Structure formats: C-alpha cells, structure tokens
Amino acid sequence: MTFGDKIRRFFRSEQGVGVMLVSPTALYALLLLAVPLVAIVVISFWTQTGVRDFDTTFTLANYKEALTDPLYRQLMLRSLMVSGLVTTITVVLAFPIAYFVSFGVKPEHKSLWIFLITIPFWTSYLIRVFLWKVILGYNGVLNSGLLAVGVIEEPMSFILYNVNAVVITLAHAYAPFAILPIFVALEKIDRSLLEASRDLGESRTMTFLRVTLPLAAPGVVAAVLIVFIPTIGDYVTPRLVGGPGGLMIANMIQTQFLRLNNAPLGATLAVLAMLIVAVIAIAFMLLGNKAAGGNKGGRRK
Amino acid sequence: MKSLKTYAILYLIFLYAPIFLLPLFAFNSSTVIAFPLTSFTTEWFTTLLTLTEMHGALLNSLKIALTSAVLATILGIFAAMAATRYTFPGQKGIMGFIMLPLVLPEIIVAVSLLIVILRMGFNTGAWSVIAGHTLICTPFAIAILQSAFASLDPSLEEAAYDLGETPASTFRLVTLPLVMPGIISALLISFTISMDEFIIAFFLTGAEPTLPVYLFSMMRFPKLLPAVMALGTILVVLSVLLIVIAEFFRRRGAKRAGLKDTGGFL
Numbered sequence: 305m306t307f308g309d310k311i312r313r314f315f316r317s318e319q320g321v322g323v324m325l326v327s328p329t330a331l332y333a334l335l336l337l338a339v340p341l342v343a344i345v346v347i348s349f350w351t352q353t354g355v356r357d358f359d360t361t362f363t364l365a366n367y368k369e370a371l372t373d374p375l376y377r378q379l380m381l382r383s384l385m386v387s388g389l390v391t392t393i394t395v396v397l398a399f400p401i402a403y404f405v406s407f408g409v410k411p412e413h414k415s416l417w418i419f420l421i422t423i424p425f426w427t428s429y430l431i432r433v434f435l436w437k438v439i440l441g442y443n444g445v446l447n448s449g450l451l452a453v454g455v456i457e458e459p460m461s462f463i464l465y466n467v468n469a470v471v472i473t474l475a476h477a478y479a480p481f482a483i484l485p486i487f488v489a490l491e492k493i494d495r496s497l498l499e500a501s502r503d504l505g506e507s508r509t510m511t512f513l514r515v516t517l518p519l520a521a522p523g524v525v526a527a528v529l530i531v532f533i534p535t536i537g538d539y540v541t542p543r544l545v546g547g548p549g550g551l552m553i554a555n556m557i558q559t560q561f562l563r564l565n566n567a568p569l570g571a572t573l574a575v576l577a578m579l580i581v582a583v584i585a586i587a588f589m590l591l592g593n594k595a596a597g598g599n600k601g602g603r604r605k
Numbered sequence: 606m607k608s609l610k611t612y613a614i615l616y617l618i619f620l621y622a623p624i625f626l627l628p629l630f631a632f633n634s635s636t637v638i639a640f641p642l643t644s645f646t647t648e649w650f651t652t653l654l655t656l657t658e659m660h661g662a663l664l665n666s667l668k669i670a671l672t673s674a675v676l677a678t679i680l681g682i683f684a685a686m687a688a689t690r691y692t693f694p695g696q697k698g699i700m701g702f703i704m705l706p707l708v709l710p711e712i713i714v715a716v717s718l719l720i721v722i723l724r725m726g727f728n729t730g731a732w733s734v735i736a737g738h739t740l741i742c743t744p745f746a747i748a749i750l751q752s753a754f755a756s757l758d759p760s761l762e763e764a765a766y767d768l769g770e771t772p773a774s775t776f777r778l779v780t781l782p783l784v785m786p787g788i789i790s791a792l793l794i795s796f797t798i799s800m801d802e803f804i805i806a807f808f809l810t811g812a813e814p815t816l817p818v819y820l821f822s823m824m825r826f827p828k829l830l831p832a833v834m835a836l837g838t839i840l841v842v843l844s845v846l847l848i849v850i851a852e853f854f855r856r857r858g859a860k861r862a863g864l865k866d867t868g869g870f871l
Contacts (some may be wrong), residue, residue, distance in 0.1 A: 318691055318692065318693075318695065319691070319692065319693045320693075321691055322687045322690070322691025322693035322696070323687075323693045323694075324693060324827065325683050325686050325687035325690075326683075326684050326687035326688070326693070326696075326699060326700075327682060327683075327690065328680060328683050328704075329680040329681070329683050329684035329687075329703055329743065329747075330684075330699050330702070330703060331700055332680055332739070332740070332743070333703045333705075333740070333743075336718065336736055336737075336739075336740050337702070337705065337706065337714070337717075337740060338702070338718065339721060340714075340717030340721045341713075341717050343717060343720050343721050343724065344707055344713075344716065344717040344720055346737075347720055354725075356723055356726075357847070367683065397616070397864075400609055400612055400613075401612070401613050401616050404606070404609040404610060404612070404613045405613070407606075407813075408606040408609055408610065417613075419852055420617060421617070421620065421844060423780065424620050424621060424846060426623055426794075426797055426844055426845070426848045427624060427801065427840070427841045427844045427845065428799075428801040428803075428817060428837070428840050429801065430801070430803045430817050430821060431627070431820070431837040431840060432623055432624070432843060434824055434833070434837070435623035435624070435837075435870065436623060437627055438626070438630070438638045438830075439622075439623060439626065441638075443637065443639050443763070444638070444785050445626060445638070445639060445640060447639075447642045448639035448640040448641075452640055452641055457657070460774065461611060476619070476620070477621070479616075479620060480620070529708065530708060532625065532708070533708045533710065534708060534709070534710050534711075537709075537710020537712045537713055538710070538712075539711075539712050539804055540803060540804065544824070554710065554712045557712060557716060558712065558716075558808075561719065561808075562808070567720060567723075570716060571716070574712070574713055576715055577710075577713075578713060596812065
C-alpha cells in the first residue's frame with residue numbers, strides 16, 4: 305500500500321472524518337488563539353522603539369521591571385486578592401442555590417429556575433457594571449434611598465471607587481457562573497446513595513457532609529476556576545467602580561498597550577498574570593481532586 | 606428547604622435588582638440618577654434619536670454581530686459534529702483548546718489579537734472585531750450544538766444512507782432539519798454575546814466604535830446619563846428577548862429528540 309493510499313484510507317475511516325470535521329474550527333482557534341498567545345509571549349521579550357517598531361533582541365528587562373516595580377506588584381497582588389475574595393463569596397453564596405434547585409425543586413421546574421438564574425448573565429456586562437456605579441455612588445440609588453427613608457444621616461462614601469465596590473460588582477456579575485457547575489455536579493449524584501446513608505443511620509447533616517459534599521466537589525472546583533480565572537483579568541469593573549485605589553492588572557495592561565505605547569511591557573504583565581492564574585488553577589484542581597477522593601473527581605464541565 | 610427557598614428568592618432579587626433599576630431611571634424626568642423619582646418622561650428615548658453617531662455605532666454592531674453569529678455557528682456545527690459523532694486522536698485536547706476562550710480573560714484575547722494584527726501591518730476595524738467575536742462565540746455555539754447532535758438518533762441517518770442518499774444529501778435532508786432548533790439557538794446566543802461584548806471591541810474596533818464602545822464613551826458625560834439608561838433599557842430588553850427565543854428553540858429541539866429537559870445552556 306502506498307503512502308497516498310494510507311492517507312486516503314485514513315480520511316475515509318471514522319477517525320479521519322472526525323479530524324476533517326473538526327479541522328476548520330481547530331484551525332481557526334490555532335490561528336486566532338494559539339498564534340496570538342505565542343506572539344504575546346515572544347513580544348514580552350522585546351523592546352518598543354517606535355509606534356509600531358520593536359527592537360527584537362531577546363531581553364528580560366520587561367520581566368525585571370514587572371517583578372520589581374512596586375506599582376505592578378501591588379496591582380498584581382490586588383487582582384489576586386479581589387479574585388480570591390470574589391470567588392469565595394460567589395461560590396459560598398451559590399452553593400445553597402444550586403442545592404435548592406437540585407434537591408428542593410420539582411424536576412419539571414428545574415430548568416425554569418436555571419433559566420431565571422442565567423438570564424442576567426446574557427445582558428450587557430458593561431450596563432450591569434455601570435448600574436452598580438449608579439447604585440453605589442455618593443448621590444446614588446442606595447444612598448439617596450436610605451437618606452429618604454432616614455436610615456442614614458449622610459451619604460456613605462466607602463462603597464464606591466474602592467476595592468469593596470469592585471468585589472460587590474464582580475460577585476454579582478459572576479453569580480450564575482458559580483451556580484451552574486455546582487448544580488450539574490449535584491444533579492449527577494445518585495439519590496439512592498443518600499438513602500443508603502440515611503438507612504445506615506447517618507443523620508441528615510452527616511449525610512450531607514460525608515456523601516453530598518464530597519460528590520459535589522468536582523462541581524465546586526469547576527465553579528471556583530470558572531469564576532477565579534476570568535475575574536483576575538477583568539477590566540470594566542475596576543475601571544468604572546474601582547477608582548484609583550481599586551484598579552487591577554488588566555487596567556495596567558490596557559494602559560501599557562493603548563496609552564503608553566509599551567506593548568512589550570503590557571505583554572509581560574499579561575503573560576505573568578496568565579502564569580500565576582495557571583499555577584493557582586492547577587494547584588487548586590489537584591487539591592480538589594484529592595478532596596473528592598482521588599479518581600472519583602473525574603468528569604467536570 | 607423552606608428557608609432555602611426564601612434564600613433562593615432573595616438571591617434572585619439580588620441578581621435582578623440592578624436590571625430593574627434601568628427602566629425606572631430611563632423613564633424618570635430628573636437628569637440625576639437618584640431616588641426619589643420625579644415624573645414620567647420619554648424624553649431620553651427621543652434624545653437617542655438625535656445622537657447620529659450612535660446610529661452608526663448601532664449599524665456597525667449589527668453588522669458585526671450578524672457576521673460573527675453566522676461564522677461561530679458554522680464553526681460550531683463542524684466541531685460539535687466531530688465531538689459527538691466521531692472519536693479521533695487528540696480529541697480531548699483539541700476540543701479543550703477550542704473551548705478555552707470560555708474561561709480565558711477577554712483582555713488576553715483582545716491584546717494578543719491586537720499585537721498580531723498590528724505586527725502584520727494591518728489596521729484594526731470591523732473585520733478584526735468579527736474575528737475576535739467569532740473566536741469567543743464559537744465555544745457557546747458548540748456547547749449548544751453538542752447537545753443537539755448528541756440527542757440525534759444515528760439510525761435516522763443510516764436509514765437515509767440505506768435508501769441511497771449521499772452523505773451530503775443526508776446531512777441536508779435529515780441531519781440539518783433535526784438539529785435546526787439547536788442551530789437557531791446557537792445563532793441567537795452568539796448574536797447576543799457579540800452585540801453586548803465590550804473589551805475585544807474596545808481594543809480592536811479602530812475608528813468606528815461598536816454600540817457598547819460608544820455607550821462606554823457616553824458614560825463619561827453626566828448630561829448623557831439618562832440617555833445611557835434609555836439605551837441600556839433597549840439593549841437589555843433586546844438581549845432578554847433573544848435569549849428567551851433561543852431557549853424556546855433549544856427546548857423544542859430537546860423535546861423533538863424526546864429528551865428530558867435538563868435546563869440551561871451550559
């Protein structure tokens with residue numbers, strides 16, 4: 305059999321058709337995602353010399369600057385802290401909802417609940433963030449409302465243009481994200497396991513802690529990652545409600561690219577942010593798998 | 606469960622509260638966005654008619670959203686078919702990579718695309734926003750289409766082959782009509798995502814802003830804030846409408862395949 309025959313045979317086989325079918329989409333992702341991601345890493349080792357010109361000699365100067373300048377370090381740490389806080393809040397608040405929809409709602413009503421929870425997620429993110437600015441402002445909805453009712457004497461100023469506002473807004477925006485994976489994990493739990501546990505004399509609380517919770521762990525891990533990874537790179541929320549003290553790393557990346565025209569340093573900050581997120585995400589996944597009892601933590605979405 | 610239900614309802618109110626404020630202030634005559642409300646007006650909606658720059662942005666956004674939705678859905682059909690019907694080497698890795706934009710911060714997608722475009726000597730414009738939006742919409746289209754293809758009974762296609770249809774005509778006459786609800790749902794979701802997306806458009810739009818980019822520039826002017834609320838109301842109502850229609854089609858597809866509805870897109 306010639307090589308050509310082999311190729312022809314492959315593309316008529318089950319596997320070959322699969323590869324052929326996925327290739328347009330895979331090629332698109334390769335060209336518009338993989339290539340740009342590699343480019344950003346490459347450029348982070350260059351130096352900007354003109355508007356669109358670079359000195360392409362390899363240098364670590366950007367990394368040195370990004371890691372030693374206290375401003376960048378502060379922004380990175382703040383981003384991590386905000387992300388961590390937002391993730392904790394959303395997942396802790398989301399778990400009871402996911403539990404309620406999975407265990408407390410009639411099967412025919414479940415999809416309606418999930419749909420209701422996800423609708424706000426599909427509306428403009430920009431507008432939702434802007435609304436929080438309107439709600440939390442000095443003359444905003446919350447202050448004017450509470451003043452009118454007489455709960456407060458003067459407007460509260462600690463709720464807008466700082467880190468608190470960023471955390472509140474992000475926690476609101478990512479709430480549906482956290483509910484879905486936990487809900488999916490809870491739905492997969494075989495209900496007879498819970499009955500078995502009760503039959504064997506475990507209390508309701510102990511059943512929850514020793515059966516439900518470990519089986520839901522993959523969902524919780526997925527929820528944590530799905531909230532943590534995108535929030536660290538959020539641009540709109542810190543920009544609109546964060547004020548100078550609430551800015552995050554994405555704002556600095558944007559400044560470097562569009563204002564200071566220093567793409568290599570912007571690229572370096574982006575690469576570092578991705579690296580840190582990747583390390584934390586992987587560590588957390590390993591930890592989560594362990595909590596779920598080794599290989600039981602299998603499928604996750 | 607009683608107390609959990611109360612909590613769930615409070616949670617839903619918290620989720621929806623900001624959105625419900627939009628129409629309140631869009632129809633409120635005061636230029637200051639604060640309580641108490643003054644009187645009813647439609648003035649801010651008529652203001653929108655006078656902002657000619659906004660009309661250009663709206664057209665630009667519609668053009669981008671339409672093209673991105675069609676491209677993402679076509680790419681989604683290919684990948685969803687490959688993932689549900691076939692097994693091939695490296696399947697998990699390839700599909701995982703295609704779905705990556707789902708979790709990747711949008712700013713990373715935006716700056717990395719910007720770098721490549723500028724480096725290759727091109728100028729950004731509507732085409733680059735379409736390229737970026739297609740990339741981020743494709744995973745959503747795949748998620749929807751995968752369930753549509755998974756619920757399709759392969760014996761129907763085999764029957765078509767046995768009756769002498771070619772793979773192409775089988776796809777057109779049997780597969781396509783059966784997954785059509787999924788395709789419509791994927792189109793609508795992708796359109797909505799592209800229409801509302803800000804970051805990628807902000808970096809890649811060039812001289813012609815999209816509607817969200819224009820809206821962002823409006824937010825700097827206190828005088829325009831009531832108009833922002835009016836435009837926001839229109840956008841949110843439109844998004845919710847499209848999503849409800851998309852959900853309707855998704856459910857119809859699931860019902861047609863005789864599946865138990867599991868709810869949600871993801």
